[in-house]
Amino acid sequence: MTAPLHEAHPTGAGRALPNTQQGMRRRNLARVMHTVSAEGPLSRAAVASRIGLTRAAVSTLVDELIRSGLLEELGPERPGRVGRPGSALAVSGHGPAGIGAEVGVDHLAVCAVDLRGEVRSRAVRHGANRGRAPKPVIEELHELVRQVVAEAEREGLWPAGLAIAVPGLVARDARTVVRAPNLDWRDADLGELLPADLPLTVGNEADFGALAELWLGDGTPRDFLHVSAEIGIGAAVVVDGGLLRGTRGFAGELGHVPVRPDGPQCPCGGRGCLEQYAGEDAVLRAAGLEPGEDRVGLLAGRAAEGDEDVRRALRDAGTALGIALTGAVNLLDPESVVLGGALAGLAPWLLPSLEAELDQRTAGPACPVSVSRLGPEGPLLGAAHSVVRAVLDDPAAVAERA
Amino acid sequence: MTAPLHEAHPTGAGRALPNTQQGMRRRNLARVMHTVSAEGPLSRAAVASRIGLTRAAVSTLVDELIRSGLLEELGPERPGRVGRPGSALAVSGHGPAGIGAEVGVDHLAVCAVDLRGEVRSRAVRHGANRGRAPKPVIEELHELVRQVVAEAEREGLWPAGLAIAVPGLVARDARTVVRAPNLDWRDADLGELLPADLPLTVGNEADFGALAELWLGDGTPRDFLHVSAEIGIGAAVVVDGGLLRGTRGFAGELGHVPVRPDGPQCPCGGRGCLEQYAGEDAVLRAAGLEPGEDRVGLLAGRAAEGDEDVRRALRDAGTALGIALTGAVNLLDPESVVLGGALAGLAPWLLPSLEAELDQRTAGPACPVSVSRLGPEGPLLGAAHSVVRAVLDDPAAVAERA
Structure with a gap:
């Protein structure tokens, strides 16, 4: 059983329910x-x-x-x-809970959020997932799900659904990871790898991050562009309080917007894509550092210490982000741009050059850029809250399963 | 009196009507x-x-x-x-008619379309409008409106509203041209320049062109990016059968997407914007031609004759369009890209390099590019049909005025 992610322009609760x-x-x-x-x-x-x-x-x-x-x-x-x-x-604080999960490049995380929006249990496991096949990764994730569900059940909750955030493109069936280059996954149907006991939604991590921002952020507008990064760079377009998904569900691929069309070759087939300048690996390389496990922590730490190579690498990444965002702002005219995920932690060093580029290049008043309070927690929380929202939007469907 | 353009995600007729x-x-x-x-x-x-x-x-x-x-x-x-x-x-072929009008850089046009979708009268006046103040231009346009309305009335029709397509950014009030660089207009409230006898909607020409494509095109999908050009380059994003307008109504500014970030200075404040490579003036310059009145005709004629300078200039413009569209396709994941307006007439020479660039750069299967059948007629027809659609969507409002 699958449930779609929240689409652009939901007109409120129970919109799709029949007129009977x-x-x-x-x-x-x-x-x-x-x-x-x-x-x-x-x-x-x-x-x-x-x-x-x-x-x-x-x-x-x-x-x-x-x-x-x-x-x-x-x-x-x-x-x-x-x-x-x-x-x-x-x-109720003892009824259904939304189970959110995240497959990161370097970690797995699961949490349970009750209908009141409180995180009631969580589990994280660190370790590189790059290059591992989907099956063992999802089995490990499911073990964490079982732990989190068991802990939630001890508190009187029961799981209403599972939503998994992945760093890749997800088909409109909300089950199949079509392509996750930073995991080396292709056409992986996660639904086949999990027991069918819980309604499942698989979504892009940037999409879930944007929804978290929309639902939990402080004064987030209803039209914004959410940019996040782990190793890749993803974005989500929110229009009138809903996600713009695209024909195949692939909208928001900011990482492959050409920044310098004759720039370095990108694995996607293009040249000079944003990821070649502002992806974590590219920034580490530009700063002369080895990619390790806590890449953002390493960069933020060095930048805070005043490491000039790291600061310059982040400044250049900010410039590249500003060029790509100029195109996005011209096309979408959002109310604001929100930096989330790993980018939130690096914002102090990215923002000055990013904003300078955007201000200079965009016709009319510049689009404001803000930094997410949720940071790297966004996708996981967004996933769990998407299940909670689905319960609020159609409680009868859940009651039938209670 | 103003009526909004069709927004993204209309859920069918009378969506906004109260539940009484x-x-x-x-x-x-x-x-x-x-x-x-x-x-x-x-x-x-x-x-x-x-x-x-x-x-x-x-x-x-x-x-x-x-x-x-x-x-x-x-x-x-x-x-x-x-x-x-x-x-x-x-x-009825004798009831209300939609009056569409277009302010072009080199022409003014007006037409009346009946509820059956047939053009029943039209008028065009050629002559440069660049640099003329809004007042005399709109007065001249209004004279054409009067002619077209008088002719329609002789056929038993009456005007239900006037929609004007302009080559510039229009505020969400659907009256004020915020900026039309190729006319040299800024903050011009067209409503003030016209008698208040007809409901008025002012909209961007690319938006009206896209709506015409949606309503009159042959098998046009409900999610597409419509790219058009007169002197500038505009685009309109159609999502689920409605226009994506943006926070300020400025979405679709493809002409100012950076193609080569260190390229020539653009009047918008940026550098290396698409218009600097694929706008009509840029293409004429690259081909060594003087900007005259029928620029597209001149370019198409020379290209058809085999003029290698013109062909190369159009090939390079196609490459620039392909780079900018790669970014747009990555962000929006549309079902297709439609070339309309002046670009339709130049498609044979733009398409090969445009498609090669897009195919090579976009991850996954390339986004198909098609050419509008409506060509330069699109914006005018879209404007007139937007009035007709408004009548079909809420006939009671029109009946009250009949």
Whole structure:
């Protein structure tokens, strides 16, 4: 079973639900969940007034959501008031949890996030995955999933779905990694490598990072370009609060935008692609350093110490990013550019040259560039939260499996 | 009065109408119009079965649309059948018309398109507009509008709105030309220069060209990048059948994507922008020709005659287009690229080098490039049809003014 990533232009909860009485009930369940999630704790009467349904109708919906473990009652609300005291409703901290996972070039990570958005358990394993076949990597990842799920279950949660972030292009089936050059994977159907016990969504790490920024960031606009990096450089285009996915699901390949068309040959077939100037390996090479395990930490540490070679390499990477982003900003006219992932940690040394290039080259007022607070945590959190959002968007589907 | 251009992700007719009984009536009027427009002539019963309403409900809606002059009855349908003969309904050829207008660098054009999509009158005036102030240009354009409207009225049509295509950036108010470098216009509110008798939409010519391609093209996909040129180079990004407009309405500025970051200075402030290699002036210069009035005709004529300088200049322009499009395709993953406007006429000499560059540089299967059948007519037709589409999308709004 697979679920699509959040698409560009979702028009809110339950958009795709059919226009029947059953569809109406499911949409109303979603409206109750979203209202309590955004504004709770709330009484039934407060929910009814907010979504414009009768108190009786809301009570039926709420009872169903409580039975499924998606909402819980916190006990009588304001007992001093006249009339039957309402019981305050909150999103359950003991119901479904979203399981997020990340396959990194140098690590595997898994976490469980409850409906309230809190991380309730997590596991990380360091070790190089480059060149390993998908099967052993996914088996190892699944072991971490089992640990995290077991820990979540001890806290009364149950897994509603698993979303895996990968550093590569994912087909629109949201299962198949079409190409992940920095893992050396090609056409790997991760669904085949996992037990079918959990609904699975596989997505690009930059896409999940962008969604995390959208959902958890501080004042993130609804139209932005999210740029992240591990070894490669990826981007995600968010339009009106949803991901722009592209025909094949491959949108956002900023790393292969030509920066200097006669520049060095890139494994993609092109020349002078952004990754040849601003990818981690390229920056390490330019700084005269050996690629090790904690590449970002190494670069940030040296730059902070004042290493002039590293600073120059990062400055040049910022310039290349600025050139590629000029093209992207001209094409997409986003409200802002957000640097996430590994780039967030290197921002102090990348930003000056990046912004100078962008300001000088873009017609009209320059596009503001900000740095993600989530940094390298973004993709993992985005993956887990995408499962949580899917529960809020269609609680009936989850309740049926509860 | 202004109406927005079609946005990305319209979910069909009357999407923005409120969820009330009145909104329901308006949505149903739109469903009837769209059904008859797409499949007519149809009887009332056939319309009812297609949209899932009762024959009585459809009759009420149809009567309203006939009274407003949006539908007409063609007379009894299949009179040999048992029962009361149904009268076939068709979209009116004597009702509202969309008035499209184009401000080109070297011409002004206006046309009227009826609800059936037929051009019913048109007027063109040649003459350089570069450097002229907006006021006299728009006054001249308005004279053409009056001619075209008068001719349409003689045929029993009445103007439902005016849409103007301009070669520049238009603010989201759909009235103000923020910047049109090839006209030398800046912050010109065209609404102020026109009488307020017609609903007005001002839009970018590349956007209208892309909409024409979407609505009138042969098998155009719902996700594509439309590239056009007059003196500048513009593009429009179509996602899921709607325009991607950008935060300020400026998306699609392909002409200022850096192709060679250290290349010649561009008036936009950047260096080595695509326009410096593939804009008409740049190509003429590279071919050793003087910019005259019919620049595309001149280039196409010389190229067809085998002029090696012109062919080389066009080949190099194709290479630059291929580099810029590589970036765009990597970012957007469109289903295809469509060359429209002036580029359509030069395609035979641009395409080989453009496609070679794109194929070599883009990871994965290359993005197909096609040539618009509409060519330079696209923006004008797109403008007129955008008014027609607005009538089909909310016929009640037009009926109120009829």
